[in-house]
Amino acid sequence: MNQAEMEMSGPGGSRRTRTVKRRVWGGLRQWKLLGMFEIDQQHEFYSLTCMMKEGLSAAVQNTIDNPIPDELSEDDYKLEVTQIHKDFRMETFAGPVFASLRRSLGMTEKEYQHSLSSEGCYLQFISNSKSKADFFLTNDKRFFLKTQNRREVRFLLSNLRIYMEHLEKFPHSLLVKFLGVHRIKIPHRRKKYFIVMQSVFYPDERIVARYDIKGCEVSRWTDPAPEGSQVIVVLKDLNFEGQFITLDHQRPWLLRQVEIDTAFLRALNVLDYSLLLAHQPLHQDERNHSLSFATLIMRTKKSVNAVSGPAVPGAVPEEDSTVLAPGPEVDCGTSQGHVTDIHGDGSRGHSPEQGERSSRAGAESAELREFQAQNRRLLPNFKNPLHVIDGPEQRYFIGIIDIFTVYGFKKRLEHLWKRLRHPGQSFSTVSPPVYCQRLCQWVNDHSK
Numbered sequence: 001m002n003q004a005e006m007e008m009s010g011p012g013g014s015r016r017t018r019t020v021k022r023r024v025w026g027g028l029r030q031w032k033l034l035g036m037f038e039i040d041q042q043h044e045f046y047s048l049t050c051m052m053k054e055g056l057s058a059a060v061q062n063t064i065d066n067p068i069p070d071e072l073s074e075d076d077y078k079l080e081v082t083q084i085h086k087d088f089r090m091e092t093f094a095g096p097v098f099a100s101l102r103r104s105l106g107m108t109e110k111e112y113q114h115s116l117s118s119e120g121c122y123l124q125f126i127s128n129s130k131s132k133a134d135f136f137l138t139n140d141k142r143f144f145l146k147t148q149n150r151r152e153v154r155f156l157l158s159n160l161r162i163y164m165e166h167l168e169k170f171p172h173s174l175l176v177k178f179l180g181v182h183r184i185k186i187p188h189r190r191k192k193y194f195i196v197m198q199s200v201f202y203p204d205e206r207i208v209a210r211y212d213i214k215g216c217e218v219s220r221w222t223d224p225a226p227e228g229s230q231v232i233v234v235l236k237d238l239n240f241e242g243q244f245i246t247l248d249h250q251r252p253w254l255l256r257q258v259e260i261d262t263a264f265l266r267a268l269n270v271l272d273y274s275l276l277l278a279h280q281p282l283h284q285d286e287r288n289h290s291l292s293f294a295t296l297i298m299r300t301k302k303s304v305n306a307v308s309g310p311a312v313p314g315a316v317p318e319e320d321s322t323v324l325a326p327g328p329e330v331d332c333g334t335s336q337g338h339v340t341d342i343h344g345d346g347s348r349g350h351s352p353e354q355g356e357r358s359s360r361a362g363a364e365s366a367e368l369r370e371f372q373a374q375n376r377r378l379l380p381n382f383k384n385p386l387h388v389i390d391g392p393e394q395r396y397f398i399g400i401i402d403i404f405t406v407y408g409f410k411k412r413l414e415h416l417w418k419r420l421r422h423p424g425q426s427f428s429t430v431s432p433p434v435y436c437q438r439l440c441q442w443v444n445d446h447s448k
Helices: 018-027 046-065 074-078 095-104 109-117 150-158 160-169 248-267 293-304 352-373 409-421 432-445
Strands: 036-038 080-084 089-093 123-125 135-137 143-148 178-185 192-198 209-213 234-236 274-281 290-292 329-331 388-390 394-401
Touching (some): 046 089, 143 150, 150 160, 248 394, 248 432, 274 432
Parallel strands (some): 209 234
Antiparallel strands (some): 123 135, 135 143, 143 192, 178 192, 209 274
16 A cells, blocks of 8 residues: 555545545645544545544444353354444444454453544545545544445455454464444445455554565565655565664564465465565664563463453553562563573572572463464564564564455456566465465564
8 A cells, every 4th residue: 555546435436536636635634744644524434434433433332231241152153233323324244353352452342432433523634546445544543444345245254253363363463453343324325345454554653664575576566655754655576675674572473474464365365465575773772672571471361361251361551561470580572582691500599499599480471382382472562462573673563464365366366467567576366375385484584
């Protein structure tokens, strides 16, 4: 996604004219950073987004009034709830399933409702998506809303159970978190499907560069914003050449998790997904931070165990970053969790108390080894922990999005045509096994 011509696929249909385009471009108030626009009363999507906000508020209120069960049933995956409003109807698909996922991410329904239906206008994100989807952000920029076609929604819902199973088995997955699927019916207009997703790039106040990576060359360059400009431009693969994701000890975790997630997508027979990547410099007080062993164990448990529901972790409370008890120092920038020898001679002391502490440390080390074997990592002490990884100098935002493109007959034809048009070059449309392997190789080659 990058700064490009605005998609004009709103509810106005055939009535869109040059006058509308002039009004859209001329009348919009720019947001704090360019590339996003407030959807105010002059915007063509104002009516639609007001309906979205009203419908989503009512849908979440239904969950608040009817709490979800601890165990999901088959009926929960098939549930469709229709709520009637003054000018439209809103349908919510598999509501209990997505509510369960939100809960497991440490998100309260009130918090989710407030973000989706606050008084502030939604923001439109400018995109040149080939799908002609419309992209909206909540005013706090925490959640993305994206219009989808019926086929894409049906694909997601038909694979929702295995998607949830994947997140439960690999709770630190980089896959984008889908938080709701809905459909708006407006009289005399086409039905509009849309999904709600957690934004990978949140919080974005200090992000200095954003990339959409597919692991190929053709059409994978975007002109950067002019020097000194605050325009938001999402760059691509060729823009990243010569750079590295520098994670040090956390690199093996990232490589493994990308392998796990892309293997899952390969099994779904999909391609054309993207690895979203952004970075910002760490503050001086965020570098070379160390934790006591007791704090490490506490944060490990926080990273593994959710409050309830599937084992997908939520944010770690800030107070857990304090030293809870004296103990050996552990490098917090690594999920390897090696313990520093506090005596310097390879021993840990021989008194009974020290022996007991050593025994406890051994049990805790076994817990850490199990933690690492499941390819989990310590989560940072701020919002959106699943998509944020700190290296020695930079904080990285990483996630995998756009997982709806199935490698069917049309994509096979597109693959053959691109082979003829771009001989010797790598392009996006390849078979899922090749796509999976190529993206993994890109992460391997561009990280250290």
